[in-house]
Amino acid sequence: MSFAEEAASDVPTLPGTHSGIPTYLLEKARKAKGGIFETRTKPRAERQRLPVVPQGIERDAFLQALAELKEELGAENLEVNDKPLTDGWYMEHPNTHDMMTILDEEELVASAVVYPGSTEEVQQIVAWANKHRIPIFPISMGRNLGYGGAAPRVRGSVTIDLGKRMNKILDINPEDFTCLVEPGVSFYALYEAIQAKGYDHMWIDSPDLGGGSVIGNTVDRGVGYTPYGDHWACHAGLEVVLPTGEVIRTGMGALPGNNTWQTFPYGFGPYSDGIFSQSNFGIVTKMGMTLMPNPGGYESFMYTFPKEEDLAPLMEIIRPLRISNILENVAQLRHVSQSIAARGLPRSTFYTGSGPVPSSILHAEAAKSPVGDHTWAYYGMAYGPSHIRAHKLALIDSEFRKIPGARKIDPSTLPADEYFWSRDRVAAGIPDIQELRWVNWTPNGAHVAFSPVSPIRGTDATALFELGKKRHEQYGIDFWPAFCVGLREMHLIVEIVFDRHDLERKTAALACLRDMVDDAARLGYGEYRTHLVLMDQVAGTYSWGDGALMKFNEKIKDALDPNGILAPGRCGIWPRRYRGRGWEMTRESGLVSEGRGVEMD
The missing domain is CATH 3.30.43.10 (Uridine Diphospho-n-acetylenolpyruvylglucosamine Reductase, domain 2)
Incomplete structure (x- = not known):
């Protein structure tokens, strides 16, 4: 099939295939697909x-x-x-x-x-x-x-x-707000199933894109954007195949005939679920998940702030509001650079020079948009009946307006395709596909993420912003910082978009990432999640006590997987038969992923 034929073929849909798009998103998916193939x-x-x-x-x-x-x-x-x-x-x-x-x-x-x-x-x-x-x-x-x-x-x-044939929703319980799913159930599929059953009193929590597996995203500790955004914290009960072939059920699932597997995650004795997240200690074949009660109303809001230096005082405002749940959801504070890219237009539309797109061009483009010129945009959501929302929104407004030049955007002035509405849907538990659009920034667009975690403090946000900006300028890469604010921490998600057909740009993207990981670790910030190529480096930054944590992980690996067959190297955890043979990918190993053989029996 040629590119033209591939681009013209229709998008797979639910329920025709487990990995398909809901029909309510079909036209948007067709447009997204067309944009990707136009720049390929x-x-x-x-x-x-x-x-x-x-x-x-x-x-x-x-x-x-x-x-x-x-x-x-x-x-x-x-x-x-x-x-x-x-x-x-x-x-x-x-x-x-x-x-x-x-x-x-x-x-x-x-x-x-x-x-x-x-x-x-x-x-x-x-x-x-x-x-x-x-x-x-x-x-x-x-x-x-x-x-x-x-x-x-x-x-x-x-x-x-696991997804192709193990894609059943095994249970949706409308009384205790839980579900039990197999690995091939996407957020799209779970949302559609709940809607089909008429369970309007329950919401799911979705990442930016809803096509991923509920189990896969949760086990990798991905996040969404409602108050249930910490997906791992919202899981309850695992069925796991161990590397030796035994099957276990965790928590209350270990009790025969139990009736609380999806409602109480801990059971009795040591809590073992954690060793199966971001690891290679077992294969999760079933997982329980808690669902969010419909809050009885919701209202999205958006504020913009004019200057880069507004970041530090803004974080000092956000922290107490977030900890006290006045700011209720995992919201996003995005830089104008990514706001421009989210339109889905190629970078060449705005700038054809080398190096990062000049700030003056970004601000000129922002000024033409319905949102208007800004440096930072905060996307949030208030939940509950109207009188409760009004109280919380008034508190937020009075605090955010302490930043000179802060503006509250009137949603009624925004067209239907404005990025605000995608954030509105996702924060309301409705999966979307719009987030895909910024990969069109370069031909053959690909992306890789820098994802450090820090406290919600102005000094921390500024330190991470400055180190990221410095390295992006060094490597000639456009800098797209977005802060996702949890209850007491925040994730800085920096997406590097590169042309995967251009070796020079791929090499620059990887070098930039490696530098930022080391820079952040020196300042006390660790990655919460990373690309396969960076797993050894990131695992190495968690080196307290002469690498005590990795030594512990290796002991568990060797006990559970004596033959070293299950996902060797995932999250930097190598089985005994691979160790000491150069399999770790570091700056020095360059672009080669393989080592020098394995220990033979």
């Missing part, structure tokens, strides 16, 4: 490929092992990755590699993809991997874009795509 210049991959064989097993033995697994699960449930790599786009993404790779696309690539249909089949795959000492890499739906997508950390791993 990267040639389609044409070369014929042999499947990549993971280190530690001979090719003939590997192919024989794949044939054995195909016999066990059915030929239709295993695909060998021997075809040209196709990038697709958000709604039609690959499960063989990272469609937004910052390395060569053949670097982090799967050898094959297997599709289990049940927890029992996941157990079969794990037993097979142990028998042949083949690395496996589970994904829920593979839409962890900006952090590695569906790519395995170890080249040649067999990807376990």
Whole structure:
């Protein structure tokens, strides 16, 4: 299929496919897809490929092992990755590699993809991997874009795509506001199911884009934008296949015949759920999730602030309002640079020179928009009956207007396609797809994120802003800072958008990220989540006590996964048979992801 044919093909929809778009978003998705293919210049991959064989097993033995697994699960449930790599786009993404790779696309690539249909089949795959000492890499739906997508950390791993056949919503309980889902349930699908049942008294919490797996996002500690935005804090109950093949249920799920698995997460004894988030200690096959009660009304609001130096005093205003829940949701404070990019237009529309787009151009463009010129934009939401909202909004207004030049934007003046309305929908528990638009900033747009966590303080926000701005200027990259404010901490999310067909720009993006990670760590700020390529570096910054935490993680890994088959290297945790062989990706290792073999039996 050519680019033109791929662009013209329609977007998959729910319920036709588990990974499809809801029909209410279909026209928006078609437009997003068209914009992406309009700027795509990267040639389609044409070369014929042999499947990549993971280190530690001979090719003939590997192919024989794949044939054995195909016999066990059915030929239709295993695909060998021997075809040209196709990038697709958000709604039609690959499960063989990272469609937004910052390395060569053949670097982090799967050898094959297997599709289990049940927890029992996941157990079969794990037993097979142990028998042949083949690395496996589970994904829920593979839409962890900006952090590695569906790519395995170890080249040649067999990807376990849990989403294709394990995509059932097992339960939605309208009385206790909980659900139980499999890995292939997206936020789009969960929202649609709740709507179809007429459960208007319940909301979901969605990330910026709703196509990702509820389990995948939660286990990677992703966030959304209602008061239930901390997804990991809102989960309750896991079913997990361990690397040796046993199955456990955590919390109340360990009690036979229990009736509180999704309502009380802790159960009795040590709380083990945490070791299965951002780790390679098990494969989550079921998860409970708590849902938000409909607050009885909501009202989005937006304020703009004129100067970069407004950041510090603004954070001092935000902190007490957020801690006291006057500012109720995980809101965003965005820089004007990303506001311009969110229109979905190529950078060349505004500027064709080298280096970051000049500030004067950004402000001139902002001045033409319905929102008007600004440097910072705060998107928030008030919840509850009208009289309660009015009280909270009055408090917020009096505080925000302490910043000279602060303006409250009247939503009635904003057109339907203004970015404000996407934030409005997401903060109201309605999944959207508009956030995708800023990848059109460059041809072949890809993105990777810098995501440090800090207290909600003006000094911290300023320090992170300044270090990010300095490094972006050094590498000639447009700087898009956005602060996502939790209850007592904030995540700075800096999206670097680059042309994935341009080696120079990919290299600059990775170097900028590596510098910012080290800069932030020296100031006491750690990443909460990162790309596959940066996991070793980020894990290394958590080095207190001569690396005591990593030593602890390695002990758990070796106990639970003695053969080192499950997602080796994920979050910087390497099994014993890989250690000391150069598998860690650092600045010194450059653009190569592989090490020098594995320990043989």
